[in-house]
Amino acid sequence: MITKISKVLVANRGEIALRVMRSCRELGIKSVAVYSDVDRTSMHVRYADQAFHIGPAASAESYLNIEKIIEVAKKSKADAIHPGYGFLSENAEFSKRCQQEGIIFIGPTPEVISTMGDKITARQTMIDGGVPVVPGTKENLDDDETALKVIRKIGLPVMIKASAGGGGKGMRMVDKEENILSALRAAKSEARSAFGDDSVYVEKYISSPHHIEFQILGDQHGNVIHLCERECSVQRRHQKVVEETPSPLLTPELREKMGEAAVAAAKAVNYYGAGTIEFLADNDHNFYFLEMNTRLQVEHPITERTTGYDLVKQQILIAEGQKLNIKQEEVFQFGHAIECRIYAEDTDNNFMPSPGLITHITEPMGLGVRTDGYVYEGYEIPIHYDPMISKLIIWARTREEAIERMRRALYEYKITGVKTSIKFLERIMDCRDFRDGNYDTHFIQNNEEFLLANDEAKQQFEDLAIVTAFLDYHHKLKNAQVSQEISKSSRWKDFGRRRGVYRASEN
């Protein structure tokens, strides 16, 4: 049965809210924004057809507030909800509430979210479905003795991981026998405080792991395809920084094998919607199921760019109950795409977040450049949410050209007022290991010295900086005098001249 969607509530903020609304607009679907106290001026509120306030800045009371969001959906007569990524996107309860209220949740069923959300269950499901997983336990490690036995059997090094985990929390690597028990305790304690659940399991540790994920699409009629891989090994503290496709590691044969495994993984849970199967792969082309993300990924645009499919539109068509309009054999990758995530952070100062007022932006333009952002001049980035400002997506016919284009685009990209990771990303593009396509998840760690090196050319531009500061100050002094003169004249004249004065001060 096909239910045409005519209005979508986007239960998110920032760039992904805008990105979803763009596709809605192209499909002739109205969009409804929700916003917290500090997001009244946020771009997604301005872009939407309708917008409703849902609570205070703290996510728990606004963007995670299921009742409030459902209430807005009903009030605005939205027939579907798109959760974006983060926030409620992988919340089975939310998916269930939508179902109960007769609102289409643009994503998988609550059951699938639950299955894939629990790592141990997901792992077992994959084993049953014939998808390769990292050797390890399937169950919670309860007592020390079992733990020791199991880990000895798998063989060191191993990784202890929280079942309910994510974002690197509740994870411990062990490479020495004597550290097993302390690592187990630490992982459990961290898991308990982070997720309220201290279940942990253990996996073989892959030493040069590549984080490679496959985009899949499944419809409600049992059809599942994949749209090839994304190489996400450039990570800092388990957060992705740069992604690219095709992966420099993959051969056509490996791509086919992994793609088949990804499709099998999705079929094992009767998955529908857009989803991502994350694999660990090693240099010998072994690969293992890591986890499934039952939502759109931050890095989905590189897949869109090389395959040409609009993934949000595909999500909407699937949610309407349409049959997939793409066949596996039609899918191919044209050229090469790279995404850089631009964060508001001070990379010279331990990557400390840098919220604040954006005073000026110059976006890169031209062939093969896509930016997905949400900040604008005069916008104040709030302290409460993710520090990602935008994503810069570059395409070219070859990987080499894509890297050169990314360097050019990063050079053009100017965001003033807050510190950003742009300079750090430029260093990544200059880094030999990255250019050679010869990297795994240890890339940033291994190249830290190069990536954070202080540029010796800095001194060269000192005088330029001094002269500019001097001249700006000099003009301010002059204008302050002018300003005093003007304030003597009448209020009415003030008006007329004000604009002139502002302008003069910019010359």
Next chain:
Amino acid sequence: MITKISKVLVANRGEIALRVMRSCRELGIKSVAVYSDVDRTSMHVRYADQAFHIGPAASAESYLNIEKIIEVAKKSKADAIHPGYGFLSENAEFSKRCQQEGIIFIGPTPEVISTMGDKITARQTMIDGGVPVVPGTKENLDDDETALKVIRKIGLPVMIKASAGGGGKGMRMVDKEENILSALRAAKSEARSAFGDDSVYVEKYISSPHHIEFQILGDQHGNVIHLCERECSVQRRHQKVVEETPSPLLTPELREKMGEAAVAAAKAVNYYGAGTIEFLADNDHNFYFLEMNTRLQVEHPITERTTGYDLVKQQILIAEGQKLNIKQEEVFQFGHAIECRIYAEDTDNNFMPSPGLITHITEPMGLGVRTDGYVYEGYEIPIHYDPMISKLIIWARTREEAIERMRRALYEYKITGVKTSIKFLERIMDCRDFRDGNYDTHFIQNNEEFLLANDEAKQQFEDLAIVTAFLDYHHKLKNAQVSQEISKSSRWKDFGRRRGVYRASEN
């Protein structure tokens, strides 16, 4: 012989100067800008590695000043000059001067520019090369009697055209016997005053003509390929407004035939560089050589987007003497691309140019969107040059999706301070004939009423406009009072508060 280019002087301004510099940057080539009196703050000057002033605002004394540009090229040690489009791009003398000075001209030889620049010679060359041309004379129509005889032989309707013509000047359509002589006289007189040369020739008039052009690339070793067509029939007063590729008119068979003719045309003059063969095609799939442009076209990005090749890089490689790295059989079009030209003009007021100060810009973003522009907030568009502000290039897998995406991008594109053609372009995207792909060069004329219709929804938003104007004024009054208070305090305090006051006035 291969001569590596390491520094390029870009003898142009506006978006095309930036576009060329971007590719130079990606290739690791330094760029040199030149600028007139009114272009000191223009974006190409800010983007380049080096920049030199070359004269007053009037093009004849700056961007057309060959001596001055050559002088800068020598002073800055540029080893090549890229002429962009317009200005000196099809000036044989300039190409020759570069040759004499040992500077690589990124474009064809002076001889080829001359041959193709004169329409009668070009026509004869094409006939000799076996390329179909519109039936008509090859020589100047000197006396009335010959004219009458020739035109009767071709059969009405016909088009009388200036040999040195371009931009629609010196052109007259004749469909009645009794108007032949008066049209001849008018065309000659216009040609004389516009080009200083009253030579005219006559061609069969094609009644539902499609303006379809083929992009070609030729190297200095005799290899020539084409990169498929661009449909450029959406024109206003012979100026292109919207371009797309593939053309809705073309079949794969017709594409192949026309592509072969385009390659033959280029080979007929031993062409090297990037060039464009313009054809007229009718609904019965007859096609005729119209003219050749021996430079990059404004609309080249739609070809870049669908074939993936960076045309400026190709121009540079060819100019270096490299062999073409593309084979005809590798060329294919992926998806569909449309370009809209954004002009600073008042479409409600007879398309009057609208130069002025840009107060605010919001550029469209997201999947399949490319903008090539050069204006920025606070920039004053000068009165002396072309009114084109930017080009919006949209890609999608299908034509239908590309149109929807273009509508969405035009909706997002906000340029405040000057009037622009954005609204008019949105109407084109909404126009039935365009959506059906059922249009020829009479499209705008035929749909004028629809395209320029006053929107009945305008009244709906009146109160919104009134309320906003009221509130802004109200805040200005309040701030004027605040401002008076502040001016009483000391100059030093003024400084600290100024920023605060500005900000307050924005809330």
Next chain:
Amino acid sequence: MALEIKLDDRVAKVELLAEDGNHVKIIVDDREYDLDMQQVENGVYSVMYKGRSFNVELIEKGNPKKYTVNTFYHSYDAEIIDAETKYLQTRNAGNLEAAESTISSPMPGKVVKIPVELGSEVKKGDTVIIISAMKMESEYKAMKDGVVKEIFVKEDDTIDGNQPLVFID
């Protein structure tokens, strides 16, 4: 605060009933609105009305009381009419005809040619000045029969939009 605002040909009475932060209660003629209005960028307002989200851009036209107002698809001319404006209007009431006598160009540009001179007799429709901007030439014609009484510019001058060029009486 209450004012009149002229929007294109309409004159509306506007009264601000209450203002609390971004929240505004306002009457336009006889319709009352509860709005959430916020200036988000220089000259750009985000307006929320009954859950609908609108964006409005204002451009001051050389005078704090005159605006061009752009809603998403439409463009309006707005003028604040207060006591001062009304006074000026009364004083200028007799000058309507003056507009017809003064030739000006809405766009800035450069004077290409002035085919008339002081004292020339012109007929309605005669070209009195040619202005070029952005490679396009526009001819401006007399709006009535008369004599050229004043020429404010000369050939090659750069002009602003709406400045008086030629006066015919």
Next chain:
Amino acid sequence: MALEIKLDDRVAKVELLAEDGNHVKIIVDDREYDLDMQQVENGVYSVMYKGRSFNVELIEKGNPKKYTVNTFYHSYDAEIIDAETKYLQTRNAGNLEAAESTISSPMPGKVVKIPVELGSEVKKGDTVIIISAMKMESEYKAMKDGVVKEIFVKEDDTIDGNQPLVFID
């Protein structure tokens, strides 16, 4: 006009010799520059020196005499040193130690936890306050041994960058 400017750790003497429109002749320490400098956007300067084109961005740091200066790849802190600044510096000379006693965060954020209270004895390296911004928590530690003499904020407060949080003596 002549001033001193402190750029990171360097103090430079700057003297403006001549200014004619955008053209500026200026001496930095003992090097003389002929520059074409133009402010093109809010806080963005285009600088031309011997034909080379540079872009420089300035951000005022809450004080008209303090800037962050960004050239294309580099970022500097600049401070104008004039008579007033010098006077303040002299007066504050004894306060260097104060900086060590006052804990602050360079970024704005929210106070998550204050694990000390008034009168607590702390050792150098003890965490005295935890600030969260953009989903990341940062711990700020005592820079010397001492006693917590003042706590300027409380848990859940929203704070600005560089504001005093805890004073230890």
